[in-house]
Amino acid sequence: MSLAPIFDILLITALLLVSWRLLGNSDLFQAAVLFISFGLFLSLAWVRLQAPDIALAEAAVGAGLTGALLFATLKIVEPKQGRSKNGAQPKSCRLDRAAECPGRMHYILASIFVLGLAGLLLTAVFSLPDTANGLAGLTSGFLAQSGVEHPVTAVLLNFRLYDTWLELGVLLLALLGVLGTRDRLGPQNVTAAQPPNPVLSWLVRGLAPFMLLATVYLLWLGDHAPGGAFQAGVVLAATLVLLWLAGLGSVVRMPRHAWLFSLVAGFSAMLVLALCTTLAPDAVALAYPQSWAKALILLLESVATISIGVILASLTVLVLAGEGEANGAGAAETDGKNGM
Amino acid sequence: MTTFHLYSFAAMLLAALGVYGLITRRHLLRKVMALNIIAGGAFLLLISTAYRNQGAFPDPVPHAMVLTGIVVAISATGFALALIQRIQKQLGQRPDQEAGDENPDQTETSRSGP
Amino acid sequence: MHILAVLLCLAGAFFFLAGTAGLLRFPDSPSRLHALTKADNLGLGLIVLALVVTSSSLAVALKVILVWLLALAASTSICFLLGQSMLRQDQRQDQ
Numbered sequence: 050m051s052l053a054p055i056f057d058i059l060l061i062t063a064l065l066l067v068s069w070r071l072l073g074n075s076d077l078f079q080a081a082v083l084f085i086s087f088g089l090f091l092s093l094a095w096v097r098l099q100a101p102d103i104a105l106a107e108a109a110v111g112a113g114l115t116g117a118l119l120f121a122t123l124k125i126v127e128p129k130q131g132r133s134k135n136g137a138q139p140k141s142c143r144l145d146r147a148a149e150c151p152g153r154m155h156y157i158l159a160s161i162f163v164l165g166l167a168g169l170l171l172t173a174v175f176s177l178p179d180t181a182n183g184l185a186g187l188t189s190g191f192l193a194q195s196g197v198e199h200p201v202t203a204v205l206l207n208f209r210l211y212d213t214w215l216e217l218g219v220l221l222l223a224l225l226g227v228l229g230t231r232d233r234l235g236p237q238n239v240t241a242a243q244p245p246n247p248v249l250s251w252l253v254r255g256l257a258p259f260m261l262l263a264t265v266y267l268l269w270l271g272d273h274a275p276g277g278a279f280q281a282g283v284v285l286a287a288t289l290v291l292l293w294l295a296g297l298g299s300v301v302r303m304p305r306h307a308w309l310f311s312l313v314a315g316f317s318a319m320l321v322l323a324l325c326t327t328l329a330p331d332a333v334a335l336a337y338p339q340s341w342a343k344a345l346i347l348l349l350e351s352v353a354t355i356s357i358g359v360i361l362a363s364l365t366v367l368v369l370a371g372e373g374e375a376n377g378a379g380a381a382e383t384d385g386k387n388g389m
Numbered sequence: 390m391t392t393f394h395l396y397s398f399a400a401m402l403l404a405a406l407g408v409y410g411l412i413t414r415r416h417l418l419r420k421v422m423a424l425n426i427i428a429g430g431a432f433l434l435l436i437s438t439a440y441r442n443q444g445a446f447p448d449p450v451p452h453a454m455v456l457t458g459i460v461v462a463i464s465a466t467g468f469a470l471a472l473i474q475r476i477q478k479q480l481g482q483r484p485d486q487e488a489g490d491e492n493p494d495q496t497e498t499s500r501s502g503p
Numbered sequence: 504m505h506i507l508a509v510l511l512c513l514a515g516a517f518f519f520l521a522g523t524a525g526l527l528r529f530p531d532s533p534s535r536l537h538a539l540t541k542a543d544n545l546g547l548g549l550i551v552l553a554l555v556v557t558s559s560s561l562a563v564a565l566k567v568i569l570v571w572l573l574a575l576a577a578s579t580s581i582c583f584l585l586g587q588s589m590l591r592q593d594q595r596q597d598q
Contacts, residue, residue: 057392061399068403068426072410077418084422091429098396098440099447103432103455110463115425118463122418122470126477159412167405174397174434181441183448200449201456209453216457223464230475246587252580259573279456357460364467371474 060097064090077123085116101275102201105267109283114365117290121369196342198273205277206346210335213278214319217353220360221316227367239301239370246295253295260288268354272343278350282357289362290369300363308359315356318349396437404430417476421469428462508553515549518542532589540582547574 067090071083088111095104188200188208195203205213264285271277293299300308319335322345326332337345403426410423432455439448525538551571558564 053392054395057395061395064399065402065406068406068429072406072414072419072423072426077416080419080422084425087426087429091433094396094433095436098392098436100436100439100452100455102452103436103459106456106459110459114463115466118467118470119418119422122473125474126418156413159409162412163405163409166408167401170401170404170434171398174401175394177438177441179391179393179441181438182446183439183441184450185442185446185448188449189446201452204449204453205456209450212453212457216461219461220464223468226468227471230471246584248580248583248587252576255576256573279460283460361460361463361467364464368467368470368474 057097060090060093064094077127081116081119081123084119085112088112088115102277102280105275105280106283109280109287113287114283114290114361118365118368121371125371194339194342196337196339196346197271199271199275199277201275202271202277202346202350205279206350207337207342210319210322213353214316214323214335217316217319217356220357221312224312224360224364227364231367239366250295250297253291253297257288257292257297260284260291264288264354264358268350271350272347278353279357281350281354283361285354285358286361286365289358290365293362293366293369300359300366303359308363311355311359312363313356315349315353318352322349393437393441396440397434400430400433400437402430403427403433406430417473418470421466421473424469425462425466428458432458504556508557511549511553511556515546515553518546518549522546533586536582536585536589540578544575544578547571 064087067083067087071080071087074080074083088107091111092104092107095101095107185200188204191208192198192200192203195207197203197206264281267276267284268278268281269276271281289299293301303311322337323335326336327334332338407423407425407427407430410426411420414420414423435451435455439451441448519542522538522542525542526535529535529538548571551567554567555564558567
């Protein structure tokens with residue numbers, strides 16, 4: 050166990066260095082690559098802090114979806130600044146020379162503000178007791194009544210169900226926002242990434258069944274081990290995005306009503322539950338009847354997985370595809386790049 | 390110095406770095422990355438507080454909150470990136486000039502451009 | 504058994520180190536790709552072997568081997584895709 054602190058310090062140094070470089074260096078492409086490694090280091094930290102649920106989700110989100118989103122936007126916003134070095138380099142700002150730094154006051158004020166914030170956070174953190182169980186005892190006490198055996202799933206799908214419910218609402222709102230920024234609605238109008246590359250489509254064809262299997266496995270695992278609707282949904286989203294990138298049908302080829310149904314299924318399933326439990330005479334709002342808990346949780350989780358997967362995949366595909374014809378050259382180039 | 394202190398100190402530094410980056414970086418894409426670093430710091434702080442009983446039985450409530458947080462963060466990032474694309478299309482200029490306020494001449498000329 | 508696993512892990516870590524050194528030191532993209540995929544696949548293989556040696560049951564061992572095979576398939580295809588993309592970029596620059 051004596052090696053653990055060394056690992057901790059190495060990991061924390063890596064996290065801080067990566068985030069420092071990613072904010073400080075002038076090349077946005079490098080920054081995006083560093084951002085992906087930041088996500089991977091974070092998921093190592095989750096494993097170290099015994100949060101395997103979060104590590105699973107972070108590995109899929111931080112390394113997969115966020116990276117794809119950032120690279121696609123980078124290609125659209127800065128078409129010239131790809132792997133080549135000819136991107137415009139912002140001039141460096143030195144605080145000791147006022148002439149080079151028009152916003153000198155800006156930097157100084159920001160530093161003061163950030164130092165103050167850090168000091169406040171530091172006092173808050175170090176005034177916490179060193180050891181505490183938090184709500185762990187309470188959760189494990191009621192675990193037997195929750196219908197599942199894994200405490201994190203119990204919190205997400207039973208004790209704090211409204212968190213999950215409203216989170217699905219936030220996802221829907223984000224997708225609506227993304228749809229609102231385009232001229233044409235829905236991913237049905239998005240063309241598939243082209244040209245379909247034989248090796249990529251071979252790989253994706255081979256991997257997709259495994260990823261779907263992993264989705265179902267993670268969903269089922271959430272009952273008694275790290276896993277559950279969120280991880281499964283994120284893996285499903287990654288599968289759908291990969292399928293789209295390989296030029297195989299995905300959210301863009303779904304019939305419109307099926308697509309809309311999958312978007313709202315998770316949110317409305319919980320809405321129905323909320324309505325039923327509110328109107329039923331002897332029930333607490335959003336509380337399951339105890340004998341039905343397991344079945345209801347599994348049902349809600351499956352529906353939530355589909356919703357999370359389809360919403361995140363649609364969101365990613367829309368951002369990846371860019372504005373289509375409006376930004377013709379740039380978007381086509383991105384599609385080509387992703388297709389390769 | 391326990392593991393909790395080590396990681397919460399790192400989380401604090403990450404959040405501070407993120408806020409500094411959010412204020413001082415001018416490119417919108419970089420601002421989105423800075424926001425994500427702040428989110429990473431907040432998540433790390435929550436999870437390190439859950440680890441305070443040295444991993445005997447970590448508190449599942451912060452775990453569940455961070456799990457929702459990660460999914461919300463990715464959807465917010467997607468929305469922000471879509472907005473950046475739209476800003477780019479609408480203004481027809483590099484997004485780092487949009488955020489600048491200390492150099493009005495430059496912003497004006499590039500806005501009257503294409 | 505335990506010592507064997509540690510030795511395999513160390514050997515795997517050495518290949519990862521070599522691959523990373525190659526990634527940092529090699530002059531052009533194709534040779535970097537070469538260093539990365541070959542050395543890292545071997546390193547991953549050795550670490551997987553170490554995990555198989557220490558694994559508690561056959562099911563776990565098979566799962567770990569499956570992970571290795573999937574990683575091999577993915578890294579091979581990605582290597583090809585990157586190589587193809589580099590080739591196209593070179594051709595575009597030549598024109």
